Amino acid sequence: MLSALILMPLLGAALIGFLPFGMTPKLSRKMALFFAGIALLWTVVLAIQFRPSDVSQQFAEFFPWIDALGLSYSLGIDGLSLPLLMLSGLLTCIAIYSSDEAIGRPRFYYSLLLLLNAGVAGAFMAQDLLLFFLFYEIELIPLYLLIAIWGGERRGYAATKFLIYTSVSGILILASFLGLVWLSGSTSFALQSLNANSLPLETQILLLLGILIGFGIKIPLVPFHTWLPDAHVEASTPISVLLAGVLLKLGTYGLLRFGMNLLPEAWSYVSPILATWAVVSVLFGASCAIAQKDMKKMVAYSSIGHMGYVLLAAAAATPLSILGTVFQMISHGLISALLFLLVGVVYKKAGSRDLDTIRGLLNPERGMPVIGSLMVMAVMASAGIPGLVGFIAEFVVFRGSFSTFPVQTLLCMVGTGLTAVYFLNLTSRAFFGRLSPQVMNLPRVSWSERVPAIALAVLIVIFGIQPAWLVRWTEPTTSAMVNTYSAIATLSLVKAKSKS
Amino acid sequence: MTSKFRKHPLAEYVDILESGGALLPDSPENVLEVVGILKSYGVVLEAYYKNLIYFAEHQFLIFFPFFKYFNGEISAKKLLRHWWHDRINFEYAEYCMRSMLWHGGGGLDTYLDSKEFLGISQAVIAAKFKNNPIIMGMNQLFPDFLTEQLRVCTYYSGLGQFWRVMADIFLSLSDRYDQGKIKTISQVVDHIKAGLVENANKPITYSVKIRNKVYEIIPDSVGLTFLADTALPYVESIFFRGTPFHGVVSYNAQAYQIPPDQSRFQYGALYADPLPIGGAGIPPTLLMQDMRHYLPNYLHEIYRCSRRGEDDLLVQICMSFQKSMFCVTTATILGLMPHPLDTQDQDEQKANRIYLQKWLDRLQNSRLQDVNTPSVKPQS
Numbered sequence: 108m109l110s111a112l113i114l115m116p117l118l119g120a121a122l123i124g125f126l127p128f129g130m131t132p133k134l135s136r137k138m139a140l141f142f143a144g145i146a147l148l149w150t151v152v153l154a155i156q157f158r159p160s161d162v163s164q165q166f167a168e169f170f171p172w173i174d175a176l177g178l179s180y181s182l183g184i185d186g187l188s189l190p191l192l193m194l195s196g197l198l199t200c201i202a203i204y205s206s207d208e209a210i211g212r213p214r215f216y217y218s219l220l221l222l223l224n225a226g227v228a229g230a231f232m233a234q235d236l237l238l239f240f241l242f243y244e245i246e247l248i249p250l251y252l253l254i255a256i257w258g259g260e261r262r263g264y265a266a267t268k269f270l271i272y273t274s275v276s277g278i279l280i281l282a283s284f285l286g287l288v289w290l291s292g293s294t295s296f297a298l299q300s301l302n303a304n305s306l307p308l309e310t311q312i313l314l315l316l317g318i319l320i321g322f323g324i325k326i327p328l329v330p331f332h333t334w335l336p337d338a339h340v341e342a343s344t345p346i347s348v349l350l351a352g353v354l355l356k357l358g359t360y361g362l363l364r365f366g367m368n369l370l371p372e373a374w375s376y377v378s379p380i381l382a383t384w385a386v387v388s389v390l391f392g393a394s395c396a397i398a399q400k401d402m403k404k405m406v407a408y409s410s411i412g413h414m415g416y417v418l419l420a421a422a423a424a425t426p427l428s429i430l431g432t433v434f435q436m437i438s439h440g441l442i443s444a445l446l447f448l449l450v451g452v453v454y455k456k457a458g459s460r461d462l463d464t465i466r467g468l469l470n471p472e473r474g475m476p477v478i479g480s481l482m483v484m485a486v487m488a489s490a491g492i493p494g495l496v497g498f499i500a501e502f503v504v505f506r507g508s509f510s511t512f513p514v515q516t517l518l519c520m521v522g523t524g525l526t527a528v529y530f531l532n533l534t535s536r537a538f539f540g541r542l543s544p545q546v547m548n549l550p551r552v553s554w555s556e557r558v559p560a561i562a563l564a565v566l567i568v569i570f571g572i573q574p575a576w577l578v579r580w581t582e583p584t585t586s587a588m589v590n591t592y593s594a595i596a597t598l599s600l601v602k603a604k605s606k607s
Numbered sequence: 608m609t610s611k612f613r614k615h616p617l618a619e620y621v622d623i624l625e626s627g628g629a630l631l632p633d634s635p636e637n638v639l640e641v642v643g644i645l646k647s648y649g650v651v652l653e654a655y656y657k658n659l660i661y662f663a664e665h666q667f668l669i670f671f672p673f674f675k676y677f678n679g680e681i682s683a684k685k686l687l688r689h690w691w692h693d694r695i696n697f698e699y700a701e702y703c704m705r706s707m708l709w710h711g712g713g714g715l716d717t718y719l720d721s722k723e724f725l726g727i728s729q730a731v732i733a734a735k736f737k738n739n740p741i742i743m744g745m746n747q748l749f750p751d752f753l754t755e756q757l758r759v760c761t762y763y764s765g766l767g768q769f770w771r772v773m774a775d776i777f778l779s780l781s782d783r784y785d786q787g788k789i790k791t792i793s794q795v796v797d798h799i800k801a802g803l804v805e806n807a808n809k810p811i812t813y814s815v816k817i818r819n820k821v822y823e824i825i826p827d828s829v830g831l832t833f834l835a836d837t838a839l840p841y842v843e844s845i846f847f848r849g850t851p852f853h854g855v856v857s858y859n860a861q862a863y864q865i866p867p868d869q870s871r872f873q874y875g876a877l878y879a880d881p882l883p884i885g886g887a888g889i890p891p892t893l894l895m896q897d898m899r900h901y902l903p904n905y906l907h908e909i910y911r912c913s914r915r916g917e918d919d920l921l922v923q924i925c926m927s928f929q930k931s932m933f934c935v936t937t938a939t940i941l942g943l944m945p946h947p948l949d950t951q952d953q954d955e956q957k958a959n960r961i962y963l964q965k966w967l968d969r970l971q972n973s974r975l976q977d978v979n980t981p982s983v984k985p986q987s
Contacts, residue, residue, distance in 0.1 A: 467882075470882060470883065470885070470886075471885035471886050472882075472884060472885035472918065472919040472920070472921050472922040473882055473915070473918075473919045473922055541880070541882060541883065542882050547882070548914055548915075549915070550914060550915065551914075551915040551916060551918045
């Protein structure tokens with residue numbers, strides 16, 4: 108059942124890319140949307156059948172692959188991966204729908220988008236470290252090409268930088284995975300069979316370091332973040348939507364699944380450092396965002412700041428904070444996707460994202476009143492205004508983390524205030540006041556350009572008002588994760604005390 | 608032209624006006640826009656003036672005139688339409704009336720401060736509230752209150768009478784255009800000028816009926832006339848001065864951007880920025896919304912073919928309206944010329960030129976140069 112989420116986009120990619128006849132740009136787009144839509148629908152079906160109270164991996168699939176390597180094709184989903192799969196499916200559909208109808212080399216483009224979707228879905232479902240790594244790497248190639256071919260003026264630079272960073276990330280993750288398996292004496296890469304608790308703490312910390320830096324590059328955490336603003340600025344709007352909405356989540360998902368879950372003792376040992384690292388990321392991201400004049404770059408730096416909240420909550424590792432990590436991932440996925448979509452529309456119509464150039468876009472007649480209103484809502488959500496999903500996510504993160512790391516949590520809350528500062532700056536400069544001469548004769552915004560943004564805005568409001576719909580899928584899994592983590596962390600503490 | 612004025616940014620317009628041209632360049636597109644927009648304006652003005660005169664005659668000295676926009680025809684259907692806002696924005700007419708009242712000027716303003724008016728107003732108030740000792744007592748305590756209300760009613764009537772004439776002028780202009788008799792901007796200006804001149808001495812009067820007795824609030828004997836006592840104060844108040852409301856012209860009172868002297872105000876129709884039109888709380892938006900319903904098909908088609916289609920319809924209407932107002936201003940300027948345009952007398956020519964220079968000096972910060980650049984561009 109789960110394989111369909113990988114096979115469906117792969118089949119679509121193959122048909123669009125290799126079918127020798129009749130594949131017009133319009134048909135390519137429709138087919139891509141069809142296959143992505145089927146995959147999303149299938150995820151919804153799985154979500155309906157998903158038993159939230161069952162904390163084990165559900166709909167599991169297992170096929171031995173290369174026994175000699177200990178590699179198996181093992182898939183499964185739980186309350187951590189299911190919301191992310193839904194997010195990935197939704198944002199892929201939105202990215203395809205928002206892609207320029209007149210895009211060059213459409214067959215290649217849509218094939219790569221579907222391939223990316225398959226890679227991400229596979230990574231979220233993989234129950235084998237090596238299989239995860241394969242999907243993690245598979246997803247890099249289409250993303251690199253999507254930036255390098257359909258990106259902006261400096262796309263070559265941005266794509267290469269992205270590739271170098273994420274390759275290093277991959278190497279570190281692979282090294283940690285290999286170390287984990289070999290040093291623990293396991294014969295398989297299957298997640299269930301791994302037990303690193305017998306390893307000395309120093310070794311665990313070393314392995315965790317690789318995972319932390321590897322996924323830290325992907326999230327990205329300061330100082331490994333420099334690829335992200337470049338990649339966002341050069342990537343086209345749909346790719347930015349996927350990059351911020353889904354791909355960064357691979358990093359935080361990896362930290363929780365492989366860092367906290369597999370190396371709880373080391374995790375508990377380094378968690379104060381992680382919380383401080385989160386503070387640095389949040390405040391640095393927010394400070395850089397304040398200094399930006401390019402709207403897209405501002406949203407990109409905002410992403411860096413907001414992903415720091417996930418690290419804070421993961422470091423705290425309380426039942427509420429781990430629930431907060433999932434909430435924050437979903438919230439950030441929806442909000443950042445919306446922000447990038449809206450900035451994309453502004454750029455497409457105004458030809459600029461420069462806050463010194465653009466002014467007055469909320470003008471009801473000559474501006475973009477709907478886009479402007481959605482932008483105001485999106486920045487409110489990002490700044491954590493109650494009634495929107497951003498508030499719920501940040502509240503749960505801070506409430507869950509405060510008991511463990513009060514100072515770090517308070518400092519991260521300053522980041523929320525800074526979010527309001529830079530986003531108010533963005534809206535007041537770009538959307539209020541009199542239309543600047545450069546944007547006085549903007550072309551009209553069509554409903555097809557508004558629909559994806561409206562869909563995301565509706566979800567942001569729904570989950571803001573009714574967060575329980577998300578909690579019921581996730582909470583049992585995150586609680587179980589924390590219980591296991593706490594038990595092992597406490598045990599190791601007792602061991603350490605008895606030794607001393 | 609004086610050497611000083613030659614450096615004036617609008618110096619060329621003196622030559623244009625002297626040679627019989629208008630403040631708006633002559634082109635088939637401009638003629639179409641101006642006539643089309645004046646047609647819809649004429650229809651709207653007709654509705655406005657009927658309501659103003661209805662108010663002045665039937666709602667005067669009513670403290671809570673809940674049904675003032677119903678013109679005496681109150682029905683559940685009309686009430687629902689009113690609440691649904693599917694109606695003419697009569698509020699705009701009141702906004703203009705208040706502007707005229709505030710800026711004053713002309714014989715009407717002078718008359719309303721005269722002893723004659725005060726005497727009449729007290730008689731009207733006494734008749735209206737004959738059986739209402741509370742109000743009469745209040746009138747003794749605050750004698751200016753009801754008198755001021757009557758002044759407001761008088762302006763309702765004055766503006767209504769002015770717009771009745773203007774609506775006819777604009778609608779007949781459209782009829783003549785449809786008949787193929789109007790082909791140039793100069794002909795548009797001539798038509799308006801002829802209308803103004805024809806009605807220049809039309810008397811402005813105002814009377815109300817209380818218990819079958821007619822009270823003449825502006826008797827014919829006062830000698831108020833259309834051009835001097837309503838048209839010119841209207842042009843001054845609405846075209847030139849206006850009021851500094853937020854949005855149409857950016858202003859900051861705390862930075863002393865609003866002149867302390869009302870006569871130096873430049874917030875009128877000739878100066879207004881059309882871009883904020885469409886926003887809430889901006890009076891011209893109401894007028895543009897009303898005109899939108901009565902656009903002739905040929906003009907609507909041009910707007911539809913523009914870059915944003917109907918998305919910025921109100922702004923496009925406002926831009927066309929501003930062009931048309933420069934035609935009306937041209938007609939007013941030419942109509943009030945001290946000497947005939949084609950005079951050969953050098954002294955008269957000089958007097959004419961000084962007169963024109965004064966007008967153009969006032970238009971220096973207006974949108975004259977903006978309306979002289981094409982605004983409605985068909986989509987390529």
